Amino acid sequence: MLDNSLFVLYYNLKTRRRKRARVMKLVNMRHSKCRGRKALSVRVRPRAQKNTMPNLQENPTLKDFQKYIEEMVRERGFTDETIPELFMLFLEECGEMAKAARKLEKVKSDPNSKEHLLEEEIADVFIYLLDICNKFNIDLEKAFREKEKINKKRTWK
Numbered sequence: 001m002l003d004n005s006l007f008v009l010y011y012n013l014k015t016r017r018r019k020r021a022r023v024m025k026l027v028n029m030r031h032s033k034c035r036g037r038k039a040l041s042v043r044v045r046p047r048a049q050k051n052t053m054p055n056l057q058e059n060p061t062l063k064d065f066q067k068y069i070e071e072m073v074r075e076r077g078f079t080d081e082t083i084p085e086l087f088m089l090f091l092e093e094c095g096e097m098a099k100a101a102r103k104l105e106k107v108k109s110d111p112n113s114k115e116h117l118l119e120e121e122i123a124d125v126f127i128y129l130l131d132i133c134n135k136f137n138i139d140l141e142k143a144f145r146e147k148e149k150i151n152k153k154r155t156w157k
Helices: 062-076 083-104 118-135 140-152
Strands: 006-012 022-025 037-043
Touching: 062 118, 062 140, 083 118, 118 140
Parallel strands: none
Antiparallel strands: 006 022, 006 037
């Protein structure tokens, strides 16, 4: 069982990805597992015994997706991410989406590189887009509708 113990979160400096982060008990930074990595001390809160993960209703609206992402970010402990961090994560996912599309279209790519599923990468981009909108208190559906009113008046050649 976790108490409010002090843990160290190690990020691989090369990738700087939270997905690949490992949580370990506080150890000496000279430990072989720590070399070449950046350490951040974090307090780990105990989780409630019951599953408190938010549920996404069937046939959700865009507003439902935004609310779900807001709750999911809170539940998973990602509320401290800064705007620059979110933009970097968003752009990283955009790059992975482009790489997956490039492989599907048989455009030049390294055959030994990691396989990315386009559907998953698009979903990741969508998640980060909604998270950014939530950070700026933007109702994406409302913004989309208002922007589309402007676009309808434009002349497209």
